[in-house]
Amino acid sequence: MAAVRKVWAQLIPIAGGALASQARAFERAGVEGVWAPQMFGAPFATLAAVAPATSTLKLGTGIALAFVRSPLETACNAIDLDLISGGRVVLGLGSSAQSQIEGSFGSPYGKPLAHMAEIVSMIRAIAAKRSRIAGQRSPITASRRSICATSRASALAGKPPRYRPPSRGAISPP
Structure with missing residues (x-):
């Protein structure tokens, strides 16, 4: 018996x-999920528009640029989208090209492997509601993090976020 192939499709922002x-x-x-790329704007709004219109389709950021927003903002977007979708989020992060990150977005590129590893660890820590997250670039304390994780506590009914851990594409574990 042949294995069933899981197929994903790509969405781009169009009229709602x-x-x-x-x-x-x-x-x-029967498509398993959809990816929304970050071409100019973040993929979260496109996926949030799709979430209430579907019930089984997985919703993936493919790929959200990791270096152009804070780990807190990325985590909050993923947690919100997971809440809206009923737990169907797959967070895909990427580094993009240095010229795009620095030139188009005005964000520091740094050392991409170390930078990505730090961002992913911070997002995971925020999702796990740890009280302090230390990073080379920007430590996040409970008071800053509370904007996202603590305010979602009643909506999540004390349950941890259900979104899958961020995928790091071609980057191997540190």
């Missing part, structure tokens, strides 16, 4: 009704 219709068509066709 058309976006929802396209996502429902993917779901009916």
